[in-house]
Amino acid sequence: MTTYPQIKGLRVKYLSADPSGAEDGQVWYNSGTGNLRIDGIALAGSWSSGGNLGTARQRSGSAGTSQTSAMSFGGAAAPPNGAITTNSETYNGTSWSEGGNLPVGKVNLSGFGTESAAVAMNGRDNPNNPFLKTTEEYNGTSWTGGNASNTTSGIRSTSGTLTAGLATGGFTPPSAAPAEHVNNAEEYNGTNWSNVTAMPQYQAYNCQCGTQTATLNGGGNKGTSAPNVATNNISLDYDGTNWTAGPNANIASDKYTAYNGGTGTQTSALFLGGDGVTTARFDGTSFSLDASIPAARGETNSAGSAASTSALVYAGYPVPSVGNSTIEYTAPGTQIKNLSTS
């Protein structure tokens, strides 16, 4: 009869507790619990709940770098008369606390940067008013006005840092041709916005992540009036100068319409935030479905500069059911499990 030592070359250890630093495939007997244990059982990626925001909101701006450092600002309560808020909140991995209020409440605004150096841009201060091109900067305590962007719009896709940011696309009703969507792209250097090479298509609502010189943009295009709709199911890479078309991010019917919802880098990204529960992961070559989120959410926020393997997503539509909630992603890994004979 083949024995375990013959197969593995080791005997099963008799231990009073699980060992630290166990290796995949290692088996031992835990005399403390009376269980035969094994390490290396595959664990799928999944989403768990984080702390709840103090103010439920959708269509808000966001910034952040990790599951322990993120912020949400502005946004609105539920339609049709959802109050637009000036409120901002910061997250430490456990709970949300109050940050400095925006000087003017805005909705459909976009954000990027870090918890101590964030940018809020565009959006509008009243549903009946035109969109804005105002910029505000946050220093970890309070907001100050920055120079205006070049494009009056909202629902822009954003990424990067306060001193090296990128804003693309957007929505600007009521506008002349070409329709209500925007193909403009502009960079922020911490002081001024500068128009750069326009995107090859007009778009809004797209997820975006990465740096100013290595950006990934995709999904989205919720609007029906955008020109070139037939070609909207592509992702776009920006290298600081030019745009290059990539594969389609809209691999599920949800569309990924969270313009503040992309997370990761140009080569390792996670998109979500359509009106469904799917997520799309980009591995540098193609998009594939990743772990479903527990409840559908649209127009959500994310810690946009967090690694795609440790994403943090919060706020979003519908309010109130998900508008104050936070979810945290854990990438696939391995775990220790009991071995059972039954």
Added chain:
Amino acid sequence: MALFIYGTATNTGKDFFTHQNRQDFFLQGQPADVWVIGYNEKGARWLAEKNGVEKTKTEAQALVDTEVTASQDAWDLLSDEEKRLSSRPTQITLP
């Protein structure tokens, strides 16, 4: 055999559901604090630990329908421009 447990529970934030929960049983959030939970011991225990209230599927569906209808009514009151910024909430059929 039932596949799901239906219940209502208020999301209290951090650790309301954990990664381990997601490995242990199916969990799907819906409007009106309705949760669809995999029908096993760990799922049932989770709902009890969260002070949840178990519902029949019919009761849970009614709660969701009421919430979605209210959201649709609210959406219908939006201006045409605002409507183009969002999709009308759609009816949800619980699994």
